Amino acid sequence: MEIERIPVATLLSGAELAIWVHESRGELGPGPTVGVLAAIHGDEPTGTEICLELARRLRAGLPHRGRILILPVANPLAYEAVRRHTPLDDLNLNRLFPGDPDGWLSDRLARVITRHFLERIDAFVDLHSGGDSQTVDYVYLLNDERLSRSFGSRVLYRPREGFAGTRFEGTSATVTQARGIPTVTVELGGGRVDQRPYVERGVRGVLNLLRALGVVEGEPEPPGPQVVVHEIATIRPGQGGLLETEAPPLGEVVPGGAVLGRVVSPHTFEELEVIRSPFRRGVMILSHLTRDVVWPGDYGYMVGNLEGAEGA
Ligand SMILES: [Zn+2]
Incomplete structure (x- = not known):
C-alpha cells in the first residue's frame, strides 16, 4: 500500500495541516477505484478504526481488482479536538463541498478532498457514526440501492422527497452523486460503549460493498431482513x-x-x-x-x- 500526504495549509502554530490518502492497487487486474472516507466529523472516530482494520486486511494480502483509496481522517483538526466542526472556523466540513480554494479553512479542506480524493474515485463510501455519547445504526439510500443494501445494516433511509434542497446539501456525497458514481453513506457506532462490535461490522460491511462492486471476489453476504x-x-x-x-x-x-x-x-x-x-x-x-x-x-x-x- 502506498500513502500520499496531501498538504492543505500552514497553521498559525507553524504545523502543517495535511491529509493522508492510502492507496491499494489490486493484483487481480483492472477495476473501479473505490474511495473509503472517515472522520469528516471529528467526533465520529469509529470510521477511522474501520479504515485502520480494512488497511490491515489489504496489507495482509486481501486480493482485489482496481484500486482502493482510504482517507481515514478527513478533518484532522476536528478529529484532534473530538468535535463535529473544525475548531478554527467552527464550520461543518460536510456542508461545504465541493469547497472553495479562497474560502475559510474548512472550505479549503473541502476543496483539497474534492480534488485529491472525490474526483479520483468511481464509487464512494462515507463512514459516519454517532457523536460522543450517541450510538447510531443505519445507511442512507442515495443513488445505488443494491450497493447500500449490501453493507448489511437492517435499516436504510431514503426520504420520499429525496435529499436535494435539504440540509444534506454540500455533503461529500453531493459531489460524488453529481459525478454519477455509486455513493453509500453509512451511520454506524459511536457513543460511550465498546466500539469493537461496530468496527467489526463496519469492516464486514465495507468488504461486502467491495464484493458488490466486483473489487473483491465473491458475492456479498446476504444482509438479512431490511427495512427502508x-x-x-x-x-x-x-x-x-x-x-x-x-x-x-x-x-x-x-x-x-x-x-x-x-x-x-x-x-x-x-x-x-x-x-x-x-x-x-x-x-x-x-x-x-x-x-x-x-x-x-x-x-x-x-x-x-x-x-x-x-x-x-
Ligand atoms: Zn457525521
Missing part, C-alpha cells in the same frame, strides 16, 4: 440532566408512545422529562446505550417511521 424508512424523527430532550434509556436496542421495533428515556436532574434527582416515541410503529436508529449527560436540544433519539416503510 422514508421518515426519521430526531427527538431532543428539552431539559438538561442525566438521560436514562429504556429504549429497545438499535434496529428493533418500538411501539407507539413507548418510553425511550427519562431525564433526571443530577442536582435534585427529580425526573424532569419523559421522552416517548412519536410513531405508532417505529424502529430504533439512534440511541444512548448508557446513562449519559444531555443538554437541552441535544441529540436524544432517532426513530424511523415503520408506517409506510418498505419491507416493514
Whole structure:
C-alpha cells in the first residue's frame, strides 16, 4: 500500500495541516477505484478504526481488482479536538463541498478532498457514526440501492422527497452523486460503549460493498431482513440532566408512545422529562446505550417511521 500526504495549509502554530490518502492497487487486474472516507466529523472516530482494520486486511494480502483509496481522517483538526466542526472556523466540513480554494479553512479542506480524493474515485463510501455519547445504526439510500443494501445494516433511509434542497446539501456525497458514481453513506457506532462490535461490522460491511462492486471476489453476504424508512424523527430532550434509556436496542421495533428515556436532574434527582416515541410503529436508529449527560436540544433519539416503510 502506498500513502500520499496531501498538504492543505500552514497553521498559525507553524504545523502543517495535511491529509493522508492510502492507496491499494489490486493484483487481480483492472477495476473501479473505490474511495473509503472517515472522520469528516471529528467526533465520529469509529470510521477511522474501520479504515485502520480494512488497511490491515489489504496489507495482509486481501486480493482485489482496481484500486482502493482510504482517507481515514478527513478533518484532522476536528478529529484532534473530538468535535463535529473544525475548531478554527467552527464550520461543518460536510456542508461545504465541493469547497472553495479562497474560502475559510474548512472550505479549503473541502476543496483539497474534492480534488485529491472525490474526483479520483468511481464509487464512494462515507463512514459516519454517532457523536460522543450517541450510538447510531443505519445507511442512507442515495443513488445505488443494491450497493447500500449490501453493507448489511437492517435499516436504510431514503426520504420520499429525496435529499436535494435539504440540509444534506454540500455533503461529500453531493459531489460524488453529481459525478454519477455509486455513493453509500453509512451511520454506524459511536457513543460511550465498546466500539469493537461496530468496527467489526463496519469492516464486514465495507468488504461486502467491495464484493458488490466486483473489487473483491465473491458475492456479498446476504444482509438479512431490511427495512427502508422514508421518515426519521430526531427527538431532543428539552431539559438538561442525566438521560436514562429504556429504549429497545438499535434496529428493533418500538411501539407507539413507548418510553425511550427519562431525564433526571443530577442536582435534585427529580425526573424532569419523559421522552416517548412519536410513531405508532417505529424502529430504533439512534440511541444512548448508557446513562449519559444531555443538554437541552441535544441529540436524544432517532426513530424511523415503520408506517409506510418498505419491507416493514
Ligand atoms: Zn457525521
